[in-house]
Amino acid sequence: MSHHLTDTIVALATPSGIGAIGVIRLSGPDAIRIANSVFHGKDLEQQASHTVHFGTIHNDEGRILDEVLATVFVAPRSYTGENVVEVSCHGSDYIIQELMQLFIQKGARTANPGEYTLRAFLNGQMDLSQAEAVADLIASSSKSSHAIAMQQMRGGFSDEIKKLRQELIDFASLIELELDFSEEDVEFADRSKLEALVQQIQRIIKALLDSFQLGNVLKNGVSTVIAGRPNSGKSTLLNALLNEERAIVSEIAGTTRDTIEEVLNIKGIQFRIIDTAGIRDATDTIEAIGVEKTMQKVQSSALLVYVFDVVDTQPEEVRADLEKLVHENIHVLVVANKMDLNPYTKKEHYFPENSTADYHWVPVSALNKMNIDYLKESLHEAVLSKKINLESTIVANARHYEALQKSYEDLDRVLRGLSAGITSDFVAMDIRAALHHLGEITGEISTDDLLGNIFGRFCIGK
Structure with missing residues (x-):
């Protein structure tokens, strides 16, 4: 890539669109001179670094484009290590475009993506990992x-x-x-x-x-799949976790044909929750595709929330499902749903004491939102089971x-x-x-x- 480090660059530093304030940033050897050539107020070239000045900006015809605040940073005491001027103007698209065009006419060029931080790196203001x-x-x-x-x-x-x-x-x-x-x-x-x-x-x-595995999860969110048999309450559970009616719920088996993805934030950690089609022998081609996508999502996820109906699902069926779903690098929560209909259900009914399976057991009633907070706590603990300190190097x-x-x-x-x-x-x-x-x-x-x-x-x- 070509680095024109002798150029003075300009770009909008705030998001595009109408807002109260827009900030236009100039950086480069001529940044202060270019800003000063259109700024009416104090002489910016004579001002100390890290100072803010009120004034107006005029175009070549002498028309006032806006009242602004100009913040001056003199090299090397700036983000890029160069002369920098940040012009805070009103957040009108028209005003911003007029100011941008004016600065370009006076000798600046539009910055490339990331060029301000690139210059900060090349000028020794930060190293590459910091950038x-x-x-x-x-x-x-x-x-x-x-x-x-x-x-x-x-x-x-x-x-x-x-x-x-x-x-x-x-x-x-x-x-x-x-x-x-x-x-x-x-x-x-x-x-x-x-x-x-x-x-x-x-x-x-x-x-x-x-x-890295934890760091990647914390940075990008925990890929979490809700899987189970049709009518086990997967979509109802998703709605309970999100506290909104996100997924369609019905008594008709196979209602969820495709995956539904939502983001849930639990104590500062993002979970990318994926509701999937029910696991069963599909009755048509579309449902078969949905079941296949379920298996694919499970294989690529870090966390599996296996949901089953405590009234209709037999212990051997639960164990058979988990045998299909569980892989080496996935953490499993077994959610026993509809506990309000069978409140005496216990983990040992499904996993005998001599069983090698050591799944975290979460009894809930998704419809009544019973124990949902405990499920959220269990999801959070599953990620931070190693008790990693976020202040340590990750x-x-x-x-x-x-x-x-x-x-x-x-x-x-x-x-x-x-x-x-x-x-x-x-x-x-x-x-x-x-x-x-x-x-x-x-x-x-x-x-x-x-x-x-x-x-x-x-x-x-x-």
Whole structure:
């Protein structure tokens, strides 16, 4: 991707559409000059950084376009590290378009998606993982996804990676020194200390890798499937969880033919709830497709809410259903529905004490909204069963996960090489590879293609 870092760029920083206020952001070497050329009030080029000034903006004919507030940020004390002016105007589409066109006429160009944050990265205002966190913060839709993005944006994850990388660099430099004196057969790096360091770094990387599944769930929402036989009360349960009539409910078996997806926020964690067609031998082609989609959704989900009717469903039928549905990486809640019609139903009636199945049992009456709060609590606990602290470092970015995985494998090769007694040049090669992959996370190692892919995800004004 081409970076015209000498250009002055302009974009709307607030959402499009009519509103009370619109903010237009200019950034670049001529940002203050361009804004000042149309601003009537104080001379912006003579003002201190981080100051706000009231005035009017006039077009070339002298017509007043709007009364505005101009906020001045003088390089390098700005988000991008460049001169920045933020013009707060009235949120009329017409006014915003007129101001944008005026700034472009005066020498600015429209910013590319993510270009402000790209410039902040290239100007050393933040590293690459912090820049990615800006996009995650803007997209955060729950307390948990917000906490992860804030922790990463404030440098918590970057600091951990940089510390690991520096420790490796210190040892790698000693090994590189050995290569310079290879003819003299000297050893500067203590192999036992290097092995201990690599093992310590691997333990930290492993903990970060293990946090990815939870981090991805907290960032994107927990994929949760409601499945069970027809007329078990799946759609009624969805409506009870959402506290609204979202799904059609009837006594006719097979009413739900396609999946219905809704988002439920429980204590800051988003659950992507999917109501599915009932599991049975389908009576027609359309229902058969719905049942097949149910099985597909279950296979790709992290959480299964299996619902059964305590009046009409036999224990062997429940166990047979779960045998079809449960896979290795799914957490299961067994919801015994219609408990108001059979209140003496117990878990041991369906799962004997000697059973290997250890499913979380939730008795409810979806129609009467009985025990729905307990079901919500059980869903929340299923996600946070490891008691992860949101203030700790959690990996929620697939690119970071891939780089950490490669670095872990590189360090594995270092350990195998040390154990086999291979020469320093091969050990150094694997350490360099590990350093490279760790550096990709923070942007100390980057390419134009990588930057284009990352910053292309941003909105224009960021």
